[in-house]
Amino acid sequence: MSVVLSERIRTLLLGSLGVGIFLGLWEVVGRLRLLGLSWPPLTEVLALLGTPARWSLFARALAASLEALTVGYLIGLISGIIAAALAHLTPSLKLGLDRTSAVIHAIPSIALAPLFILFLGRNATPAALAALSVFFVSYVATSSGLGSVPRPLQDLVHVLGGTRLTQFVRLDLPAALPVLASGMRLAAPAALIGVIVGEWFGAPRGLGVLVINAMQNFQIPLLWSAVLLAVLVSLTLFGLLGLLQHYVARRFR
Amino acid sequence: MRISTLAPHSSRSSDTATAPSIRVSEVTKQFQLDDGREIQALRDMSLELGQSEFVALLGPSGCGKSTILRLVASLESPTSGVVEVNGRPPAELARQHRLGVAFQDHALLPWLDVAANVALPYKVAGLPVDVKRVSELIRLVGLAGFERARPKQLSGGMRQRVAIARALILAPDVLLLDEPFGALDAVTRRQMNIELQRIWSEQRITTLLVTHAVDEALFLADRIIVLSGRPGRVIRTLEVPFARPRHADIMRSEAFHRLCDELTDALETPVEETL
Amino acid sequence: MRISTLAPHSSRSSDTATAPSIRVSEVTKQFQLDDGREIQALRDMSLELGQSEFVALLGPSGCGKSTILRLVASLESPTSGVVEVNGRPPAELARQHRLGVAFQDHALLPWLDVAANVALPYKVAGLPVDVKRVSELIRLVGLAGFERARPKQLSGGMRQRVAIARALILAPDVLLLDEPFGALDAVTRRQMNIELQRIWSEQRITTLLVTHAVDEALFLADRIIVLSGRPGRVIRTLEVPFARPRHADIMRSEAFHRLCDELTDALETPVEETL
Amino acid sequence: QSAAKVRVQIGWIPNVQYAGEWISLERDLFAKHGVSVEWYPGGPNALPAPVVLAAGKADLGYSTWFPLLDAVAKGNDLVMIGAVFPKNPLGIISLAKKPILKPRDLAGAKVLAQGPNEKTAIDATLSLAGLPVQWTQVPAGFSPEPLLAGEGDGYTAFGVNQTITLEQMGLKWGKDFHFVSFDDLGFRTYGAVLMTTRAYLDRNRPAVVGYLRGIIQGWQENEKDPAIAAHLAAEKYGADFGLDLKQQIRQNELQIPLTRYDEQGKLRLALDREIMSGPMYAAARATGRTNLPDVDKLADFTIVSEAHQSL
């Protein structure tokens, strides 16, 4: 009991120490201007974030990015899963869908973003780019998950007289969940990148809008505040989806 | 609770007239390896099981025992020759959910608990789950109290017992058992043998059992077929002389030990393996 | 090629005077489960192995046999009590590369071929690989021709044999075998028993063997210890009366069968498991 | 009578650079002239107005002058109808110890320049001045730090933007640092060029005129108090862009003189045929653009005057 506990405390302490050292270094580098004006002390960034007059700005940016993130994430996730299921159930389509998703993923977002702005609109572009990233990750994860059912289990359902659909519902799908869950986790930062790049190309508001304009206008604390918020969003999602991943892995493996 | 209280599966009673027999006739089975080489697992293999017969297969590792079971389960098709169950292609039996199997790797679904794993055949067959029968079978294999446990929380032997309960749950017409007791300690194994014996005596399911244990084969089977090394051919057939019902005591009888030694002799082949 | 041609491991000759004996004294071992409950695997367990003694452990599944081996291998430490090898903490033996183990899961490295897996202890000890000895041991366990094969290309039984060859490669002072033949068919198992018997007779390595097979224990061991169900306690000790060298024929003798039945009786416990 | 809807693509983020727009919107000046304006923000990576117009996603647009030329050269029927800045605020900042004030100062200099457009501007400026095109480009972003650190002699920047950054850092304009626009160096272009498509103009001339009236009035109002539009930009129209109010006020102060046409004896926003066909076309040729259209095909000089007439 005590061994386990002290191990946990140790990990926690060391981890906080690590993060603390990093934050301390950030502050020192900023205070001493070791990296120039572009690297402000952490306290300066936090001070800006703590300025009530700026809260509504941050809140609107955050809300816009989160909305795009949620919409894009869900669309990408669902379409990725559907495409992977389709590929799994129709083997003749699989190779083509694999390739197509790889190609779509490989098209530089900076080339897609302007097109999306024109034809989907500047409001929808961040979500659309996020959806594309998430689509790829969830397609790949779901495909490999669906294909991960051990042969003996497939044989079992066959011998029990199960149909292709029975096998899909009772076997392939549950077996795919752990891999899908890790995919969902990896997809969160990817989706946020999609949102931010989408916002760079002319969105009316969002964290990415703040980032790119603060950069152009040399508003350093604002730039870092927006980046910090983006990191916090990403970290929170990453953490929450990590819990999901953990649960699914325990439940389905 | 004894197995006799278990109602036979509903679809069965009407089928008694057509209770199956298994026929493997002149079957050759070749496998292709990744590197293009071919392996002949079985050559001109023939064997038959009558209705309600219990046959055990003995033979050295890699001689094709599992392959025979997989052919009967329609998981493989023969390279040449015919496999029939009751005069029909074996796939039909599976499709009608009348086949019970427990293979070497127990193949439990890791995300289902013991009860759900045992109940799986009901779900696959689209039948309502007979909860009482599920818990009776779990008790029978000595796992009462573990209904909610998931496979990774069980020892190897406990997992095998779950697989056996699952094989029996639909009261199948044909039972295929591939080393079902391999992971059990001697005592549990013996007790499982006794239970299986009793279940079989009551339901007389046509059964094909693969085992490495000579005494197990002798205790359970009506007939024992000894196969040669790969490619598997029948080198010896033994009608087991013990009357049924058999009591565990026969395993200590002089006759039993003698037959054991005899079968062991028949099996003796060089240990050297070649590619 | 017989094992007699295998030169004993260099580090050994100087140590003969200090050849170890194993002492497990009043050992209790508790495990904590994830949910905080405690499991007592062993309670006040004591046993001793003299120099060059071959002891077999029999007991129902989950009674703590593997735990004893893991304590001697310094993979666990006792909750209370003492484990010593030759009067020293067991970790020292491992550190000096004088321990040979073959555990239930064969633990072959999947990226190495058979020869490299067998040669692994040399690399771990930082010794030059004795290529000749490696191929001799591979032949000895019946795997000549499979040197370049990788674990996944082997059957379960073949993998176990690789693990046994690996356990013997450094001619260790202490050999710990946990169900080393569990995945083998009866015939191969018997042949492996005979080989192990011969190797042991020549090198007289202090050996602790866990097995489920009563006949295996009788054939191989000087002394058999029967454990009760969890928490494991010694309930019976049997000095095996057969003289060495033992020939396979003794397994057919009246005395052998009788001792078999006797030990089986001693083991008999209810199959029902509880949480 | 319902107002005609006009969709306007502005050329940058909604900051005080579009002061006329914000004041007109705020005071319903557009509505007074019969148009309702829907505007879209631009930004660092946003699509330039000619592309948005070509795709039919806006009716009017602002951009710099060269994208318009390029779009017309590629067969797009765009017309230039006005320009907010008769002098483009793009130029070069230099420090007192080595000021860049004349084209000759650029020759052989090390200049911190952001991108391809800035490079082209310097090349063309040198060649227009008959100097050898010899200078060193040091890649730079939007921070004046490298200039202060001595990594370059000059730094391409907007006279109404990075100059303020330096002021905020405590440097004095004209004493510690200097700014010269490319216009003053002889490389003439308009800033914030207003354009539409010929087809739209033909069908919706009254709406275009109405828009111009609103925007002209807006810019006139802006002269009175630079803080008004700055507040509108920072707190309303550009509220999501994190603008700094003080900076916006100062930017407006600096840009107001640059939006004045009366210094040149012209009407606000009016295009000048002579300047275009003369120095501006010369500048365009100096950038390597050859396929230049007839000035009267490129620009409509009548609309701004029509708008002014009834004001």
Added chain:
Amino acid sequence: MSELQPMATKGIRGKAVGKLLTSLQSLWGVLAIVLLWELWVNLSQLNTIVMPRPLDVVSDIASAPGVYFASTAQTLLLAVVGLILGMIIGTALAILTWLSRILAGLLTPLGLIFASVPVVALIPVLARIFGYDIRTVLAIVVIISFFPAFVFTTAGLRAPPPGSDDLFRALGAPTLRRLWLLAIPAAVPEWAVALRLAAANSILAAMVAEFLMGTSGLGHLFHAARADLDMSRALGASAIATVISVMSFLAASRFEKKVRQHWS
């Protein structure tokens, strides 16, 4: 064998047809995208400054191979060097944390935090630190490649095959030999996953970085072409990046598959 035989007897023409069929099977999606693009541009009469046709892009690449080649070479070089550096640093750091429990405790949460950082969003910040040139591009690619290498290698080092850890302890393996003979080989499949992720992304990250602050390479070519409203060239640069990225992805996937086969 028997299934392959009829194929072999069909001869060369049969082979060619077969090849065509397989490539059709894998490329129909891409073909459909190109076809839709062509149709869409034609039907909606799009102007070339908005969207050129696929053929315009191809012919632009053919018309200026030198320009494309120079930019591609530059970006590819940065992507490859950055990928290698990132993988080396990530792997090395993972090994260090394996060796030291203290280091592991200190770095693991930080690693997790950084793994979740949307790195591309940091480009403006990094540009301020490293400068507006290829150093920053390189830094971006290094960081992009570093994280998967660190995260996946760390996981791989800690997941040796079941029982092997005990085996090594029983054999008395010293730490460094356990690292070399067990942990590192065991980590190779996970490492290959990191490579697959990083390989596809390195060229794309390089391109975004060049787009935002580079002075050369495909991203810059894209940027400059867009400034000149030369969409054929801009999309040409993108198409080349896409092809390279897909090829890296496929190559890395194949490598990973090979490793997995060998490692299982």
